[in-house]
Amino acid sequence: MDKKLRKVIIAGNWKMNMTPCEAEEAVKKTAALTEGKDGCEVVLCVPFIDIPAAVNAAKGTNVKIGAQNVHFEEKGAFTGEVSAKMLVESGIEYVIVGHSERRQYFGETDETVNKRTKAALNAGLKVIMCLGEVLEERQAGITSEIVSMQTKLDLAGISDELIKNVIIAYEPVWAIGTGLTATPDQAEEVCCLIRKVVEGLYGKETADGMTIQYGGSMNDKNAADLLGKYNVDGGLIGGASLVPEKFASIVEAAQ
Numbered sequence: 633m634d635k636k637l638r639k640v641i642i643a644g645n646w647k648m649n650m651t652p653c654e655a656e657e658a659v660k661k662t663a664a665l666t667e668g669k670d671g672c673e674v675v676l677c678v679p680f681i682d683i684p685a686a687v688n689a690a691k692g693t694n695v696k697i698g699a700q701n702v703h704f705e706e707k708g709a710f711t712g713e714v715s716a717k718m719l720v721e722s723g724i725e726y727v728i729v730g731h732s733e734r735r736q737y738f739g740e741t742d743e744t745v746n747k748r749t750k751a752a753l754n755a756g757l758k759v760i761m762c763l764g765e766v767l768e769e770r771q772a773g774i775t776s777e778i779v780s781m782q783t784k785l786d787l788a789g790i791s792d793e794l795i796k797n798v799i800i801a802y803e804p805v806w807a808i809g810t811g812l813t814a815t816p817d818q819a820e821e822v823c824c825l826i827r828k829v830v831e832g833l834y835g836k837e838t839a840d841g842m843t844i845q846y847g848g849s850m851n852d853k854n855a856a857d858l859l860g861k862y863n864v865d866g867g868l869i870g871g872a873s874l875v876p877e878k879f880a881s882i883v884e885a886a887q
């Protein structure tokens with residue numbers, strides 16, 4: 633399949649940064665700087681508390697607002713959690729699930745990632761599902777085993793119809809927030825492997841059409857080389873997404 637036929641998505645992951653006032657300003661600035669850049673989808677995944685301000689600021693622009701997590705139950709006694717229905721009603725289109733920081737610090741497992749993904753998809757959200765190996769796994773030469781396993785477990789039981797709303801973000805954990813980026817060849821190798829695993833599960837057409845992002849210290853300097861790779865269809869960007877000018881440069885590189 634021609635890479636150009638796949639949807640390119642450049643998504644910012646603000647993590648626990650930006651107050652609602654700061655969010656409003658940053659969304660407006662990002663929207664102004666990326667206006668008319670229709671070669672890719674532009675998404676900003678913001679803290680829950682910023683959602684109303686961000687959604688409002690993004691109205692009428694090409695910026696879509698996403699969330700950074702979602703609970704798998706519809707409602708009930710889950711203090712501190714937010715449901716998929718709440719996100720949809722708040723104007724959210726995308727949600728990150730399974731980010732390595734959730735896995736590392738908040739006990740997220742492949743099982744909960746799978747449950748959250750299903751709940752989000754069933755509510756009509758698009759899911760940016762994150763996976764990737766830690767440094768010890770790469771050094772032990774088991775990156776492909778780990779990534780294949782995560783892909784299969786995280787996608788378990790998702791239907792042929794709902795898989796169309798899944799974006800996979802390959803994020804080598806050793807590259808997140810460290811300034812260490814996977815080389816374009818390393819990113820390509822693993823994104824290609826993920827596509828093969830998806831092909832085994834859902835067939836060639838679905839795998840060929842899936843957007844697979846790279847994430848991990850992507851910035852305005854290295855984005856063009858990473859995004860130039862055949863199997864890399866976008867980026868999930870942390871640090872650089874907090875600076876609208878830098879984020880806009882990455883969007884520009886994706887055109």
Ligand code: PGA
Nearest residue numbers: 808809848849869870871
């Ligand atoms: P980073 O974060 O760009 O700051 O490395 C990426 C991510 O955590 O999604």
